[in-house]
Amino acid sequence: MTLEAVGFWVVAAVLLASSLAVVLTPNLFHAVLYLAAVLVTTAVVFLLLGSPFLFAVQLLLYAVGVMTIVVFAIMLTERLIGERIVQTSRHLLNGAVVAAAVFVGVAGFLIRAPRLVPHPAAAADATPAIGRALVGPFAVTLELLGLLLVVALLGALYFARTDE
Amino acid sequence: MTLPPVAWYTLEAFIVLNAIILLVTYVTLLERKFAARMQSRIGPYYVGRPHGWLQPIADALKLMIKEDIVPAAADRGVYNLAPIVFLVPCMLIFATIPFAPELGVADLNIGVLFFLAVSSLEIVGLFMGGWGSNNKYALLSAMRAVNQIISYDLPFVFAALVPVLLAGSLQMSAIVTAQEGLWFVFYPLIGQLAFLAYLVATLAAENRVPFDILEAESELVAGFRVEYSGMKFALIQLAEYAHMLGTSFLGALLFLGGWLGPGPAWLGPLWFLGKAVLIFLLVTWVRWSFVRIRVDQILAISWKLLLPATIVLLLATGLVVATRGAGGP
Incomplete structure (x- = not known):
């Protein structure tokens, strides 16, 4: 396996783990931090694909902008005023079904796509x-x-x- | 000597990181001496006579052997991770800065954008520290930080984009090359105004007086890091000064011509360092001369003055570049 492939699998594992953590952790603030991890890791995927521009834009817009606003919203609504909001994932099963359906759709598309097409320079x-x-x-x-x-x-x- | 690329990169990163940490450590001494002189004091003197040149080392050793206290009610994971999350982007920003032609870790073609994106990531670590400490003051400080970052990120980016437009490139080395005829700070009117906006936005982005409401020693004690001690405190301090120094280097590169200067080529990095230190001292000078201003004043300066001014400046620069072409006057 090339170094690039190793990098991809590590990044993919982190991305998957933190995405799951976003929906599964009961602590809303932790969920936001995991979301930040997801967004930063996505940026790293862009970097692995050879697009530093998208990497920087992803960090600048999503990782920083969205993070800032989300955390601001939590801070204004949660601990300062009133009690803690606990994240309850009530529709976990439905979510899992939808996620599986999307995965099957994307995977089916990828499998049917012609493989081993030379990477366009x-x-x-x-x-x-x-x-x-x-x-x-x-x-x-x-x-x-x-x-x-x-x-x-x-x-x-x-x-x-x-x-x- | 032929090394595999991975080993070579590791070695290069090791050298650059350590050089930066040493530099940052000594910048704190510079600031203390400078502040002391401004107040007719001598400053650190006894540790490493004369002039206390061993003081930063002594400080680092002291912080390393101090007891590490974690507040009982803290969110332990977040609290412990925060200094590291805070430090990493502050070190990463040095990756794209070329210290001389061909002397740097990575001269990306979007260098300036990379710098801006990565440097603004420090806010995540700051939040984590402010929230994880589970302390009223720390949380207030983190809230103020959000406020300030939202407000000053845009003017900072716009001010930094003026030299980018003038040079017609986001690549750091290309921006320096474009200043061979004339440093952008001397570009008629546009240059000076953009440099001024850059300095003000730097002050705010680095939470320096007069924009230091999120540290505010006299009301919030020290803000988001009030609960940190020992090595974690040292990491946060290191990150803050590294960020400040990185922003000074960027300013020197964007406006003061980077490594350009009279003398032989090997003087380049020294010129660059000198210019960065000059910007750092300018910021320090402001820090020890002004008083802290109120939250609403800080927001008003950003949204009512700095943001419209930098947008107009950017439009004007675009007009100049469109009529006269990029790459210096």
Whole structure:
């Protein structure tokens, strides 16, 4: 096994274990920390696939941004005001069924896909291509996403304002 | 001598890590001496006469033999893991910094982005410390940290993007090469404003006075690390200073031309170190000159002044680059 394969299997094991921990741990704060581990490990998967740009963006947006907001929400709702919220995974069985179904779907797709296709040689530096694609063919999508975020921001402002 | 690549990388990482830890240790002495001089004191003197040059070593030894106390009500796993989670990103940021042409661990083509992404990960460790201690002050401090990080991450990134736009590259070495004609801090108007914004955002990102509400010795005692002692405390201190030093190196690289300077090529790393220390001293100077400001003032500075200003600055830079082309004036 090559070093890269070893790296992949280690990362995959960590990713799987921490994903399970996110849903199975009863402590909400621990769940958030495991989620951070999941997001960082996903970033490492991007790195293994040879895309440092996606690695950095994943860390910057998800690992940091989402973490910050989630932890902020817990801190504001939990220990400071009122008692602890315990995570209860009541629909564990249903979740397992859905997860298994998704796994079968993805695995079936992967098995039917032609294997041993030579890995297409990645461009030496894909970052400029991603940038051009975002302002070129996908400009409208990008703008719509921006609009969505602005709407979310306005909604947050609406809910957070003080009653007069 | 031919080594397998893995052994070679391990050796390289070992050397770089130890050099950085030594540097960081001595930066604390520099800060203490500098602060002392500002207050007409002498500062550390007796340990390692003259001028206390052995003081950091003595501090490290003292912290290592101190008793390690874990609060009874702490969330043990999180509490024990926090200093490590805090330290790792602060050390990783040095991976992409080239100290001279071809002298660095990895000169990624997205070096600046890597630095920004990894350096902001330290907040996770900070949370874990603040929450895991199960202490009112630590938790308050962690909350304030979230506040501050959300507020100052954006201006920091935008200020750092100005040199990136001017150089037309995210690669650290390419940014330095682009400054061969003119350091970006001397770029008319844009350079100075961006450097100023970078310094202010650095102060806030490093939780330094006047933005140190999350440490606030006089009200929160020491904030998120109040329950830590011994080696864990040492790790947190090390991480904080490493982060500060890393940000100084980035500032020197983005605005002050990195290793560029008169003299032979082997002087490059020394020039770079000197410039980074200069930024560090600037930040320290502010720290010992101003008082702490309030939470709402901190937020107002970020959202009402710094963020719009850096966005306008970024747009202006884009306009300049579009009309005159990237890569210096």
